[in-house]
Amino acid sequence: MDKIQTLKTSARSLGLIHTRDALDEVIHTAETEQHSYLDFLTYVFDGEILYRQNKARDKRIKEAGFPYPKYLKDFDLTFCKVISKKQFKQLTELTWIDGLYNLILSGPPGVGKTHLAIGLGYQACEDGYKVSYTTMQSLIKVLRTEEIDRHAGVKLRRIRSSNLLIIDEVGYLPISATEGNLFFQLISELQERTSIVITTNKGFEEWTEFLGDAALATAILDRLSYQCDKIPMNGKSYRLENRKSFLNETGKDK
Structure with missing residues (x-):
């Protein structure tokens, strides 16, 4: 012994x-x-x-920094019919990260945008890539406070060194001109260095609305879409279609 x-x-x-x-x-x-x-x-x-x-x-x-675990194996292709099995396989192989391509997942709430984005992020972590997840509102907050908040500085340093950045919920809330410029600077800095996945409820033609500046919207989209696949995920809400009722499950409403 x-x-x-x-x-x-x-x-x-x-x-x-x-x-x-x-x-x-x-x-x-x-x-x-x-x-x-x-x-x-x-x-x-x-x-x-x-x-x-x-x-x-x-x-x-x-x-x-994922908010919760989501896996590609659980993504329901029978519900999200806009993505074929071949396209899904191409996404899961993650070669687009090596090629510095971006993905823009657009559509209404509940169609699986965040699930797909986080699932790709988890797979990227499994495969050895450095990944950062953030919502748009959280990103704007750390961009505004980088110089005065140590945690914001740490978050942005990680984002700038990531192979993949996932920005969730882009366009859900309007942002100021100052915030829009900070966002533009970050996107410009990451161009051809980091792959970006964006989930949004806005079409390209609506980005001016939440950014409040047509020229800024064009400049940001120009950089994001240089090497980019845009996947419109329109359809019914998966959450609404599969909503659960406590009463129904326990039989108390019978």
């Missing part, structure tokens, strides 16, 4: 956290399965690598 404790201490000194924590199991497995020295070392190293990969993935997901 003293030797095992010494090994655990050595593993900790070397930063082999998984090996330290799993050492008893590792030794038991090696003895039970009569591993050769080579097999034993392979087992130890593979376990450590997998542990570090999973830890890094979990850190990427946490730091992305």
Whole structure:
């Protein structure tokens, strides 16, 4: 037992956290399965690598700032019929991130825009990309307070270093001219450096309405749409079509 404790201490000194924590199991497995020295070392190293990969993935997901988990496997293509299986597969392969393409998911509330955006973000985190999620209102707030709020500065530094930025709920509320200019500056800065996914309830022709400036709207859309796929997700609300009733489920309204 003293030797095992010494090994655990050595593993900790070397930063082999998984090996330290799993050492008893590792030794038991090696003895039970009569591993050769080579097999034993392979087992130890593979376990450590997998542990570090999973830890890094979990850190990427946490730091992305998703409001809740959404997964591509749960996205209902039978409900969202505007996206074909082939298009969906192309989206999930994420090659558009490497090509610095943007996605604009437009349509009314409840059609799956946010689900698809977050699902793509989760998949990107799984695949090793650095992702940032924000709503438009939160983004505007951190842009306005970057110079005076440390947390805003940290958030924007992460956004600027991300492979993928998801901006949710663009156009739901109007923004001031100053805020619009800050948004334009960020989009310009990220152009050809970061892929951007935007969810919006506005068509391109309506961006002037919430930005309050036709020239600014044109300039922003010009940069976003340079390399971009626009996916109109029109249709009925998934939430309304699948709404649940507590009374119905418990039988109390019968």
